[in-house]
Amino acid sequence: MTYSVEIDRKWQKKWEESELYKFDPSSNKEKLYCLEMFSYPSGANLHLGHWYNYSLTDSWSRMKRMQGYNVFHPMGFDAFGLPAENYAIKTGIHPQDSTLANIKTMEKQLREMGATYDWDYELATCMPDYYRWNQLIFLRLLEKGLAYRKNAPVNWCPKCSTVLANEQVVDGACERCGTEVSKKNMTQWFFAITKYAQELLDCLPELDWPEKTKKIQTHWIGRSEGSLVSFHCEKNGQTLLTEDGSLRKLDVFTTRVDTLMGVTYVVVAPESEICDTLTTDEQKQAVLAYQDLTKKATDIDRMSTTREKTGVFTGSYAIHPITGEKVPIWASDYVIAGYGTGIVMAVPAHDERDFEFAKKFGLPIVRVIASSADVADELPFCAKGILVNSGEFTGLDFSHAIKALIDTLSAMNMGELKINYRLRDWLISRQRYWGTPIPVVHCPHCGIVPVPEDQLPVLLPYDVEFRPDGESPLAKCESFINTTCPKCFASAKREADTMDTFVDSSWYELRYPDVKNTAEPFSKELINRMCPVDKYVGGPEHAAMHLLYARFICKALRDLGMLDFDEPFKSLVHQGIILGPDGNRMSKSKGNTVAPDAYISKYGSDVFRTYLAFGFAYTDGGPWNDSGLQAIAKFAGRVERLIEDITSIKINVKCGKHERSQADKDLLYVMHNTIRAVTQDTDRFQFNTSIARLMELLTAIGKYQSSSEYHMDLLSEAANTLLLLYAPYAPHFCEEMWETLGNTYSIFNQPWPTYDPSALIQDTVEIAVQINGQIKFKLTIATDLDADSVESLVRADPFLPTALAGKSIVKFIYVKGRLANIVAK
Numbered sequence: 001m002t003y004s005v006e007i008d009r010k011w012q013k014k015w016e017e018s019e020l021y022k023f024d025p026s027s028n029k030e031k032l033y034c035l036e037m038f039s040y041p042s043g044a045n046l047h048l049g050h051w052y053n054y055s056l057t058d059s060w061s062r063m064k065r066m067q068g069y070n071v072f073h074p075m076g077f078d079a080f081g082l083p084a085e086n087y088a089i090k091t092g093i094h095p096q097d098s099t100l101a102n103i104k105t106m107e108k109q110l111r112e113m114g115a116t117y118d119w120d121y122e123l124a125t126c127m128p129d130y131y132r133w134n135q136l137i138f139l140r141l142l143e144k145g146l147a148y149r150k151n152a153p154v155n156w157c158p159k160c161s162t163v164l165a166n167e168q169v170v171d172g173a174c175e176r177c178g179t180e181v182s183k184k185n186m187t188q189w190f191f192a193i194t195k196y197a198q199e200l201l202d203c204l205p206e207l208d209w210p211e212k213t214k215k216i217q218t219h220w221i222g223r224s225e226g227s228l229v230s231f232h233c234e235k236n237g238q239t240l241l242t243e244d245g246s247l248r249k250l251d252v253f254t255t256r257v258d259t260l261m262g263v264t265y266v267v268v269a270p271e272s273e274i275c276d277t278l279t280t281d282e283q284k285q286a287v288l289a290y291q292d293l294t295k296k297a298t299d300i301d302r303m304s305t306t307r308e309k310t311g312v313f314t315g316s317y318a319i320h321p322i323t324g325e326k327v328p329i330w331a332s333d334y335v336i337a338g339y340g341t342g343i344v345m346a347v348p349a350h351d352e353r354d355f356e357f358a359k360k361f362g363l364p365i366v367r368v369i370a371s372s373a374d375v376a377d378e379l380p381f382c383a384k385g386i387l388v389n390s391g392e393f394t395g396l397d398f399s400h401a402i403k404a405l406i407d408t409l410s411a412m413n414m415g416e417l418k419i420n421y422r423l424r425d426w427l428i429s430r431q432r433y434w435g436t437p438i439p440v441v442h443c444p445h446c447g448i449v450p451v452p453e454d455q456l457p458v459l460l461p462y463d464v465e466f467r468p469d470g471e472s473p474l475a476k477c478e479s480f481i482n483t484t485c486p487k488c489f490a491s492a493k494r495e496a497d498t499m500d501t502f503v504d505s506s507w508y509e510l511r512y513p514d515v516k517n518t519a520e521p522f523s524k525e526l527i528n529r530m531c532p533v534d535k536y537v538g539g540p541e542h543a544a545m546h547l548l549y550a551r552f553i554c555k556a557l558r559d560l561g562m563l564d565f566d567e568p569f570k571s572l573v574h575q576g577i578i579l580g581p582d583g584n585r586m587s588k589s590k591g592n593t594v595a596p597d598a599y600i601s602k603y604g605s606d607v608f609r610t611y612l613a614f615g616f617a618y619t620d621g622g623p624w625n626d627s628g629l630q631a632i633a634k635f636a637g638r639v640e641r642l643i644e645d646i647t648s649i650k651i652n653v654k655c656g657k658h659e660r661s662q663a664d665k666d667l668l669y670v671m672h673n674t675i676r677a678v679t680q681d682t683d684r685f686q687f688n689t690s691i692a693r694l695m696e697l698l699t700a701i702g703k704y705q706s707s708s709e710y711h712m713d714l715l716s717e718a719a720n721t722l723l724l725l726y727a728p729y730a731p732h733f734c735e736e737m738w739e740t741l742g743n744t745y746s747i748f749n750q751p752w753p754t755y756d757p758s759a760l761i762q763d764t765v766e767i768a769v770q771i772n773g774q775i776k777f778k779l780t781i782a783t784d785l786d787a788d789s790v791e792s793l794v795r796a797d798p799f800l801p802t803a804l805a806g807k808s809i810v811k812f813i814y815v816k817g818r819l820a821n822i823v824a825k
């Protein structure tokens with residue numbers, strides 16, 4: 001085979017010189033925005049995951065291009081973040097230096113993949129011309145009340161020395177480094193994503209996204225319909241008051257207000273402020289000891305239903321809003337400060353965790369729900385039922401009980417129906433160096449002062465001691481931190497925290513189309529034309545992070561008047577994961593990694609790409625297999641021989657007009673069936689079946705070629721079709737073969753083949769067409785065609801007008817497989 005990396009380079013050079021993939025924003029073709037999740041610029045070469053995501057999405061977008069779409073396909077780098085900083089800490093190389101060098105390397109490798117990126121639209125989030133717009137968006141959100149600062153218990157990764165968003169804590173551990181995350185009270189910046197909780201849910205059904213991803217988001221947003229119930233409380237025999245002298249209320253959220261009459265105690269989260277307020281002097285020691293103990297437990301542990309319950313009495317009591325009864329208030333870590341109100345009304349007879357807790361601590365258990373009157377179900381009985389032992393509410397069913405109880409409570413101003421969400425606001429400040437500076441100033445006189453937009457960007461300084469010690473590195477950089485207040489010009493300090501890098505990626509798809517705009521993040525008119533992204537492809541691991549943040553930011557920017565659409569990504573595909581040859585996840589320690597480079601230099605990038613397409617169901621992935629790759633190399637070799645054969649046949653073979661032989665028909669059938677299948681399957685990211693069809697077509701061409709009577713025109717039509725269909729998967733190879741066949745440059749400027757449905761009709765029969773009983777002409781149709789279709793075929797036949805001789809059709813009769821009889825007058 002002559003195909004090799006040299007052929008790759010030849011065409012890459014030609015494509016670049018001829019600006020083949022330049023995006024033309026003024027084109028009047030239909031726009032199609034195809035985007036892969038951008039990558040982190042790591043020092044190593046492109047790994048298999050990059051190739052799998054990028055090269056095959058490129059194949060998809062190449063087909064779309066040939067189908068006539070004006071495809072916008074940019075590429076860039078998610079360049080801020082911890083890896084560069086951690087690498088810097090290890091090696092002493094400044095994050096900026098290593099990141100910029102890595103971007104250079106990756107750019108080169110991405111070019112060598114032979115993808116259709118238009119590099120004029122490249123972006124890197126660590127550059128001031130990008131992050132200044134992060135800062136502007138931050139300021140606009142701040143102005144709108146969608147960015148705010150508060151003191152809250154936050155997730156702290158001791159190894160990364162920074163806080164993390166809830167979404168970045170996986171099973172209680174840091175998503176980056178796996179270290180167990182602890183809680184810390186800190187004043188931090190948040191984005192008010194919860195204001196969009198309902199809309200984020202409402203828009204999900206209409207998105208062309210994997211169902212699983214939609215489910216993850218639905219679960220993460222966690223909407224529950226319930227009630228808010230208030231309890232007054234008593235400490236040391238005194239009713240607790242608020243600062244303004246009114247009665248202090250403990251609010252609980254419950255989805256089962258029907259069980260209210262069975263409340264026998266109340267639980268508060270041990271880390272909450274209210275826990276400290278409620279704790280009496282006698283209980284102080286015990287509560288402090290318990291708070292210390294629970295600090296180490298992760299949220300996941302704490303919410304587990306199987307974990308042994310622990311807790312401590314605070315010494316205070318809650319007053320039941322309806323019965324006026326006093327019930328003890330306990331602190332227990334099965335209640336979490338960040339969820340709901342951090343206070344729970346406990347109904348041990350009808351809740352498993354409350355039941356266990358009450359059993360352990362000898363608290364009363366009062367049955368108030370039964371499956372039917374007079375039945376003593378086994379406790380805890382958690383299903384809905386009829387109220388028993390509930391005073392005036394006894395006998396009501398679930399929905400009537402809720403209505404009656406809420407009516408009673410709201411008349412007392414002690415309760416209401418409420419919708420609750422599990423979603424928390426997005427914590428965006430980080431105590432790290434390599435990120436976007438948060439553009440505010442802390443002034444001793446004016447408080448928090450936003451940096452005026454015309455003073456952006458607030459540049460990230462280069463000379464910074466970035467080794468983490470729990471304090472933000474920027475706080476130690478004198479030249480950065482000391483400034484003057486933009487309002488009163490007094491000496492002031494800059495904000496020392498940087499933004500979560502997920503802020504950078506929450507709107508980057510909006511920057512690409514207008515990447516050179518120096519006046520604003522993007523032009524509204526342009527972005528409304530170019531977005532939303534039509535096809536977005538990337539890993540499923542960002543379902544509750546990046547994909548949720550980007551949806552929120554899009555909606556927030558819409559409400560800021562910066563764009564006019566609701567969702568950033570119309571259609572989403574997650575690629576699967578390629579495993580090691582042993583079927584395990586690839587890891588250096590297992591020694592089962594596959595490095596693309598060796599294969600590419602041996603076989604060429606197109607053989608490698610075609611194997612990625614053929615060897616796996618795209619969204620599933622699966623184990624790597626060397627022999628699969630060799631099979632693809634053989635396939636490409638056979639295509640090459642076919643093209644050589646055709647070019648060596650003297651072109652003066654006369655074809656002219658000829659009858660279709662059975663061999664012709666067989667080949668035409670396979671050819672058009674292949675066009676149909678490859679078009680449909682490639683569109684659906686079913687690349688493996690597309691390649692299988694191409695292999696069938698090649699086999700059919702071979703068979704045709706060896707038949708006694710083949711026609712040169714059909715042979716070369718089939719070969720051209722094969723190349724056109726294969727081109728998205730093997731762009732360099734097919735460009736070369738296209739040229740070899742004597743066609744004009746470029747194969748990618750050719751229209752995508754369309755199939756002829758009539759060629760797919762295999763079993764045909766000849767029928768006679770009669771008019772008023774006289775046979776006029778004959779017609780070949782599919783055996784299984786129904787009367788209506790036959791009638792329309794007959795009516796469309798060019799012979800019909802002559803045969804009718806001015807008469808018009810009164811009646812059409814079809815005798816299946818034999819004749820069509822027309823009654824005409």
Ligand SMILES: [Zn+2]
Pocket residue numbers: 157158159160161174175176177178179
């Ligand atoms: Zn960490």
Ligand SMILES: [Zn+2]
Pocket residue numbers: 443444445446447449485486487488489490
């Ligand atoms: Zn000031």
